Amino acid sequence: MVFPLRVSQSIKEKIILVIVLIITFIIFFPIYWIIIGSFKSTVDFISPTPKFVFSPTLVNYKLALERTLILPAMKNSLIVGLSSLLLGLLLGIPAAYIFSKFNFSHKNDLKFWILSLRFMPPIAVVIPFYDMWISIGLYDTYIALIITYLLISLPLIIWLMSDYFANIPKEIEEAAMIDGCSLFQTFYKISIPLAIPGIISVGLFSFVLLWNEFFIAFVLTTRNITLPVAVAASSKFGMEIPWGQLCAEIVILIIPSLIFASLFRKVIKSLVIK
Amino acid sequence: MWRRTFLLFLLPAILILAALSIYPTIKAIYLSLYDINLFKTGSNQFIGLTNYVHLINDARFINALKVSFIFWMITVLLTLLFGLMLALLLHGHIKGMFLNLVTTIFIMPAVMSRVATSLIWKFMYQPSLGIINYFITLIGFSPLDWLANPSTALFSIIIVDVWQWAPLLALLILAALEAFPHEIFEAARIDGASWWQIFKNLTFPLLTPTLLSISLLKGVESFRTFDLMYNMTRGGPGTTTETVDLYAYLQGIAFGGEISYASAISIVMLLVTIVLFTLITKVYMKWYSRYE
Numbered sequence: 001m002v003f004p005l006r007v008s009q010s011i012k013e014k015i016i017l018v019i020v021l022i023i024t025f026i027i028f029f030p031i032y033w034i035i036i037g038s039f040k041s042t043v044d045f046i047s048p049t050p051k052f053v054f055s056p057t058l059v060n061y062k063l064a065l066e067r068t069l070i071l072p073a074m075k076n077s078l079i080v081g082l083s084s085l086l087l088g089l090l091l092g093i094p095a096a097y098i099f100s101k102f103n104f105s106h107k108n109d110l111k112f113w114i115l116s117l118r119f120m121p122p123i124a125v126v127i128p129f130y131d132m133w134i135s136i137g138l139y140d141t142y143i144a145l146i147i148t149y150l151l152i153s154l155p156l157i158i159w160l161m162s163d164y165f166a167n168i169p170k171e172i173e174e175a176a177m178i179d180g181c182s183l184f185q186t187f188y189k190i191s192i193p194l195a196i197p198g199i200i201s202v203g204l205f206s207f208v209l210l211w212n213e214f215f216i217a218f219v220l221t222t223r224n225i226t227l228p229v230a231v232a233a234s235s236k237f238g239m240e241i242p243w244g245q246l247c248a249e250i251v252i253l254i255i256p257s258l259i260f261a262s263l264f265r266k267v268i269k270s271l272v273i274k
Numbered sequence: 275m276w277r278r279t280f281l282l283f284l285l286p287a288i289l290i291l292a293a294l295s296i297y298p299t300i301k302a303i304y305l306s307l308y309d310i311n312l313f314k315t316g317s318n319q320f321i322g323l324t325n326y327v328h329l330i331n332d333a334r335f336i337n338a339l340k341v342s343f344i345f346w347m348i349t350v351l352l353t354l355l356f357g358l359m360l361a362l363l364l365h366g367h368i369k370g371m372f373l374n375l376v377t378t379i380f381i382m383p384a385v386m387s388r389v390a391t392s393l394i395w396k397f398m399y400q401p402s403l404g405i406i407n408y409f410i411t412l413i414g415f416s417p418l419d420w421l422a423n424p425s426t427a428l429f430s431i432i433i434v435d436v437w438q439w440a441p442l443l444a445l446l447i448l449a450a451l452e453a454f455p456h457e458i459f460e461a462a463r464i465d466g467a468s469w470w471q472i473f474k475n476l477t478f479p480l481l482t483p484t485l486l487s488i489s490l491l492k493g494v495e496s497f498r499t500f501d502l503m504y505n506m507t508r509g510g511p512g513t514t515t516e517t518v519d520l521y522a523y524l525q526g527i528a529f530g531g532e533i534s535y536a537s538a539i540s541i542v543m544l545l546v547t548i549v550l551f552t553l554i555t556k557v558y559m560k561w562y563s564r565y566e
Contacts, residue, residue, distance in 0.1 A: 027379055028382070050403075091287040094283035095283060114291065121498065121519065121540070122500065123540045124544040127298075127305070127527070128537070151294045155291065184279050211387070215501060215519075253387055253389065257382065257390075
């Protein structure tokens with residue numbers, strides 16, 4: 001009786017595998033659909049039955065990149081995202097190090113407060129900052145956006161990096177200190193090099209979040225807009241939407257996320273849950 | 275010497291975060307007590323709590339609260355439900371190459387820009403050329419104008435949110451499932467427990483802390499609706515998909531310029547988030563201490 005049971009068991013496993021693959025395909029479908037849409041010509045777009053097979057064209061990408069908004073917006077997104085990320089790492093990594101290696105009074109309250117900042121509703125941030133940047137004349141500048149974005153990158157970096165530092169064995173750092181290294185020397189000679197993989201994945205994750213951010217950039221800029229704002233502006237209401245070109249813009253917008261998802265499959269769980 | 279390094283490491287980050295979070299909060303409270311309008315110069319009278327009193331009588335605000343709450347409730351429940359179902363389906367059945375493929379694809383929607391996901395679905399929801407209506411007509415139903423129809427608009431946006439988050443939540447739940455020793459499930463199976471008994475008496479209680487912490491994550495996330503609503507419907511048709519943050523934006527910045535009134539809305543929003551955050555954390559801590 002053991003044998004037929006095994007057979008039915010393996011058939012069951014195969015059925016589950018097929019179901020999972022179908023579900024995975026359905027989840028992937030919208031992304032697939034926008035990617036192939038970005039290679040379709042206008043004729044293929046307006047065909048009444050959706051075309052799965054067609055002759056691909058790069059004309060949509062050409063249109064998207066020729067549009068005055070997109071390239072400057074990409075540049076703005078890169079400048080703002082990278083600056084806010086670097087500033088966040090510079091300020092956040094040392095703070096994370098202190099949180100992971102030392103006990104001091106109110107440490108947990110402080111950590112909890114930093115975590116809670118990640119949950120601030122953006123609307124409560126956007127309105128006062130809008131008012132403030134206008135009144136000090138920095139509205140629509142890189143500086144305003146970079147500083148406001150610290151509210152996103154800094155708490156994230158502190159939380160994730162303090163976890164990472166906590167996993168570095170104390171013994172290594174203690175040995176360095178016995179050898180006469182100061183706290184500062186131990187930090188940048190021992191702990192930082194050991195934490196490089198963590199810094200890379202946390203940094204990329206923060207960058208993707210900043211690259212994706214829409215609401216704050218949308219309110220705080222009018223000319224120095226970021227990529228999500230520029231792409232959103234392509235779908236004006238009440239007008240004919242140039243779908244081919246918009247598909248290409250969307251693909252450009254999601255490329256960093258797709259790369260991140262493929263490269264950092266393994267670390268994503270620890271990044272998101274914290 | 276140690277103390278100096280300690281402060282040098284910690285203080286800059288803390289001071290900047292304090293400035294960036296306390297300033298806007300105080301400023302928003304301050305603004306909400308005046309009647310400042312961006313488009314009218316010279317209007318800056320102190321009016322106390324008048325803005326808040328107006329809020330209670332503002333039908334459009336009450337409607338926005340209702341829409342936000344419906345969106346919040348349904349998206350949290352559905353993402354958790356689908357996430358749990360997917361995780362159970364994956365647990366112990368999918369391995370190796372297939373698991374890598376599934377994981378990569380399940381992460382993708384969650385790390386994508388909300389602007390991109392809104393527009394991708396808007397593309398698919400198009401009334402005449404959209405792929406969804408094509409499939410719908412293939413199986414014999416009549417096509418719908420998903421985002422322009424008051425009875426389907428909010429539901430259509432909820433689907434986008436569930437698509438974006440349920441797969442990631444499934445991976446998080448799966449990670450928790452994999453952390454349990456699989457012998458306990460084997461033992462229950464050998465003892466003749468049915469699938470449902472194992473789920474009800476073993477899996478679900480074990481997963482409760484994970485599900486609570488995930489619902490906290492998703493619960494706060496589901497309050498952020500601006501990107502979706504703005505890019506898919508602008509709150510329409512009518513005000514059927516107008517959530518609180520979209521309404522505050524429209525009043526305070528886009529059309530009204532009533533920055534004081536919008537600040538009052540954002541303060542209410544902040545209070546609701548704080549209450550919710552504290553409540554769920556309390557419940558979570560209680561469960562966590564029980565299971566650890």
